[in-house]
Structure formats: structure tokens, C-alpha cells
Amino acid sequence: MDNLHYEKFADGTVKCIEDEIPFEVPESWAWARLQSISTMITDGTHKTPQYSNSGYIFLSSRNVTSGKIDWDNIMYIPESLHQELYSRVAPRIGDILLAKNGTTGAAAIIDEEKIFDIYVSLALIRTVKDINSYFTLYAIRSTYVQAHFFKSLKGIGVPNLHLEHIRHTLIPIPPISEQGRCVSKIEKLIPIIASIQANKENLIETINTTKSKILDLAIRGKLVPQDESDEPASVLLERIQAEKEELIKQGKIKRDKRESVIYRGTDNSYYERFADGSEKCIDEEIPFEIPGSWLFVRLKEIGSIIGGGTPRTSNESYWDGNIYWITPADLSNHSDIYISHGSRSITELGLKDSSATLMPAHTVLYSSRAPIGHIAIAANALATNQGFKSVVPHDTRMSLFVYFCLKERTPSIVLRATGTTFKEISGTAMAETIVPLPPLREQKRICNKIRSLFTLLENMHQIID
Structure with a gap:
């Protein structure tokens, strides 16, 4: 045999x-x-x-x-x-x-x-x-x-x-007698398995809720202690504004006619002062309290908001080049913080003849529709399609904090989206998003703590699976 x-x-x-x-x-x-x-x-x-x-x-x-x-x-x-x-x-x-x-x-x-x-x-x-x-x-x-x-x-x-x-x-x-014993055993195990599955689902939900809570605490200044020796966020913002001025002089970016500074008045209300000298109270836009060494800023004050584009698919000379090109679909099952490439690439001609923009490493990629909120940090220079409103930080050392901050702020961004067939956040609306700005050294401590806690939670998730 x-x-x-x-x-x-x-x-x-x-x-x-x-x-x-x-x-x-x-x-x-x-x-x-x-x-x-x-x-x-x-x-x-x-x-x-x-x-x-x-x-x-x-x-x-x-x-x-x-x-x-x-x-x-x-x-x-x-x-x-x-x-x-x-x-x-x-x-x-x-x-x-x-x-x-x-x-x-x-x-x-x-x-x-x-x-x-x-x-x-x-x-x-x-x-x-x-x-x-x-x-x-x-x-x-x-x-x-x-x-x-x-x-x-x-x-x-x-x-x-x-x-x-x-x-x-x-x-x-x-054999027929063993069939009966198998059935009896299976039926005893089914409720036990169902209970394990329910507990597993509850644990996974708890892990996801815990991650959300960690991000919530992080952007409120409650995840790590403040250090009085840290350079305050106001100095960081002044340096960013000086760097923006230099970029404007070089013609690399345009001056925003609605440039503004958010500050807290003596009455403890928040105000926004514009370049023309006018100001208004914006208490209703302020999402939560922050430490005294932090600031609230519009996203456009700390980075450039960049859209994307798609070269004509019928033109072969636009495709399979040396420029990495990302779509929201590339981020749908992407769990890492950083991404280097998507499923397709474009040529320099495809970039030139479309509205796609080559963005530097450390750009925070953020999908603006279908759905809103897929997010990653560019590990290298790349471009995206029109489904993004990405943030190029004026100081790339802030990229990771901006990444975590936008993950937490996504529900509020979605609320400001418009559209009938599907919701989309416009570049203008994205730029007006209010985010907290901690001192740079504290940003690093916050991000290290988040990553450490997330690693523990993800290890638990893998054990459960």
C-alpha cells in the first residue's frame, strides 16, 4: 500500500x-x-x-x-x-x-x-x-x-x-458512535468559544478605546509632565514664523492674507489677532484646556497644506516612473506610522503635467475624502492623488506630534467636512484646523510615551488574536 x-x-x-x-x-x-x-x-x-x-x-x-x-x-x-x-x-x-x-x-x-x-x-x-x-x-x-x-x-x-x-x-x-461523541463535545465547547470570542472582542474594543484615550491625554498636555526648563511653545512659533518669512522672500510659499495669532487674553478668553490688526474672540473654537507653556495655532501657521493630483491614466509616459505616488487606498490597511511608497509610481512628466506635488520626507499625509482621516508620515519624497490634504511642517521635528494630533482631531475635522455624495475636507478648512502646540522637547517626550504605550497595547492585541 x-x-x-x-x-x-x-x-x-x-x-x-x-x-x-x-x-x-x-x-x-x-x-x-x-x-x-x-x-x-x-x-x-x-x-x-x-x-x-x-x-x-x-x-x-x-x-x-x-x-x-x-x-x-x-x-x-x-x-x-x-x-x-x-x-x-x-x-x-x-x-x-x-x-x-x-x-x-x-x-x-x-x-x-x-x-x-x-x-x-x-x-x-x-x-x-x-x-x-x-x-x-x-x-x-x-x-x-x-x-x-x-x-x-x-x-x-x-x-x-x-x-x-x-x-x-x-x-x-x-464511525457513527464517534460522530455522536464529536457532536456532544462540540456542543459543550460552543458556548465556551462564544464566551472567549465575546471577551476577545471586548478586549480589542478596550484596547482601541485606550489608544484613543492616550491620544486625548497627549494633546491636552496630560500624558507626560511639563518641564519648566523647556523652551516655551511661543519661542518655537516665533522661529517657525521667521522661517516662513524666509520662504516667502525666496518665493517658495505665498503670504497668507489671513495670517493670525491665537492668544489668551487677561479675561482668560481666547482671541485671534489678524495681520490687519483686527481680532475676534474664538472661545467657541477652542476644544480643550492646555498647559500654560503651550499655544493653540491654526494648522496653516505651522505647516503648508498640500493637495495632490492624478496624471491622465491613458498616457503611459506619465506612469511607472521613479516618483512614488500614494492614494487613500494605499493607507487603508497600512498600520505603520511611516510609508515609503504605494502601489503605483509616476514619472517626472506625469508630475509636471498634473496637479500632483512632490512633497519632502516627514510630510504628514492625510486623506481628505473617501474616507477622511487615513494618515501616515512620508518616509521619503513622494506625491499623492487629489484625495489628500497633507501637511508639510515648517519644522520637520514636529511631524510625529502633528501625526498623532491629527489622528485625535479627525472626528472634529470630519464634522467640518462638506459634500453630498461623500464628505470632503477642503484645503482651506484643513488649514483652519486648530491644534495645540507644545514645546518641542515636550513633543518628543509625548511621542515617545505614545509609541511606548501603543507598542504594549499592540502586543496585547497580537496575543489575543
């Missing part, structure tokens, strides 16, 4: 199926196609029925979602149609209902004496007498079978699980 698995067909032919066997089973077990342990594998009517307000119950895949049959949200069909459908498929206790689309792969066993009919989106599996239908149900719910179903999906739009693939599915079969 070569210890390989073979399949023998009705015409006497034999085929090696070793490449289909997913794992080893005990010697007393066997592998079988689902059709060989079933007396019936079929589906419901392929015709869209005429529903009625009362009559006979009619189930579809939406009634089989989480291991149980939902008898509450049901449709009804008239008796005449029921008689036609029931003569073809008459579900009974012990049959398995399997969703072929919609909630594809979800399965439940009929455990109540009810007369009903099924739609094409449900398959009905009736096992032979010597096969425990509950064991078959749990086998179908296994990750192995679910993965097999997923790979078998066909169709455009709403993929379907075809009957041929259901019938062809391999199921491990133990």
Missing part, C-alpha cells in the same frame, strides 16, 4: 486524489464526498415567487445567517405555489439548509416541525441514516469546508455556490 487516497467511480475507474486531502484523519475515519453520504442535495425554486401577506412560509439565504434559522423575518407564498414547490422539495427535521449566496456558506439544521418552502439561494442537504446530520453541519461550518466553498464561488456581481461544488465537497467521516 502506498498510503495515498484514491477515488473509485461507478464505471470502475480509479483516480488518485491525494492533492485534495486537506489533512490526516484517524485510521478508523474515512473521507467521503458530501453527495455520497446524502440522499438529497438540491436547492429551492429558481423562479421569483409571487409573495402574499399570509400563507406558507418561504425561506431564502437571508433566513440562514448565524447557525440558526430566522423564523421571524419571513415571507409567505400562496397555497397553490406551495403545493407545486413542496412536491419537489419537502424540508423536514434533520435536513441542513446551506446558503448558496448572500450569506454564502452559512448553514443551519431544521430542528422544528414546520411546513415551508425554499428559494434557489438555499441548498437542502439530507444525509443518509448512518450519518449524524449535526456532525455534517459542524463539518460544513469548519474553516476547511468554508475555504473550499469560498474558492468554488462563481459568477459576477453576487457570486454563487453551485450545487456541483457542494456535492463534490470532501467530508471526514468517523
